[in-house]
Amino acid sequence: MTPDRYALARLPDRSPAWLHSYPAHLSRTWTLASGESLFVRPVRHDDGELEETFVRALSRESRYQRMLSGGTKVTPEWIDSMTHIDYHRHMAFAVTTMSDGVEQFVGVGRYVVDAVKSSAEVALVLADAWQGQGLGRRLLETLLEHAESAGIREALGTVLATNVAMLGLVRSMGFTVSPEPGDATVRRISRQLTTVRATVSAQPH
Ligand SMILES: CC(C)(COP(=O)(O)OP(=O)(O)OC[C@H]1O[C@@H](n2cnc3c(N)ncnc32)[C@H](O)[C@@H]1OP(=O)(O)O)[C@@H](O)C(=O)NCCC(=O)NCCS
Secondary structure (H helix, E strand, O other), X not given: OOOOHHHHHOOOOOOOHHHHHOOHHHOEEEEOOOOOEEXXXXXXXXXXXXXXXXXXXXXXXXXXXXXXXXXXXXXXXXXXXXXXXXXXXXXXXXXXXXXXXXXXXXXXXXXXXXXXXOXXXXXXXXXXXXXXXXXXXXXXXXXXXXXXXXXXXXXXXXXXXXXXXXXXXXXXXXXXEEEEOOEEEEEEEXXXXXOHHHHHHHXXX
């Protein structure tokens, strides 16, 4: 386990209340084939600027695929809803890199729990320049492993029918892809989570 050096370095003198529930121990370092290191850590409540910069830099297509709509406005309220999370009902991981000593998001994955159904709705997005390098798979694995360890039984999602990359990714990770009744433009994805660890550790990286 790698300490969340960057998160810890930014600790303010007087800790805000949310920091007491911040699960810093879930932070990791990923080393790419190129030797470059990326950091994976739970999203912090004070990540608003990083989240906004990340989302605004996404291509129109990536944003559309992630939001399933071109109309989502990046308002302060929306940014707050993406960063002020409770780490139980709403969990999110950011993949980050350091550029000239400044941390940047290169990917964000999250899930929101439906406690009644014991399921979670998952979504993720990688910065355009970082797509196609295996990060989406690793981020989704991270989300599923964490969801499973939190007692969630099923991962669900809605994906555009034209999103070849996401549908390919989830199929290769054992999700079922089904039509959404009444909406031919999207697909429902689902996967039971009882076997995530065994499947993930058997997959090549
Ligand atoms: C979908 C997305 C998350 C995938 O992440 P990624 O890092 O690009 O994907 P990876 O490099 O980890 O690839 C994993 C698998 O996805 C599939 N895949 C990825 N890109 C693909 C493409 N262009 N065409 C077909 N399959 C593709 C493949 O099965 C691939 O496995 P392989 O490399 O063994 O063939 C990423 O492309 C993205 O952020 N897209 C925009 C936002 C979005 O669509 N989010 C999903 C909606 S919730």
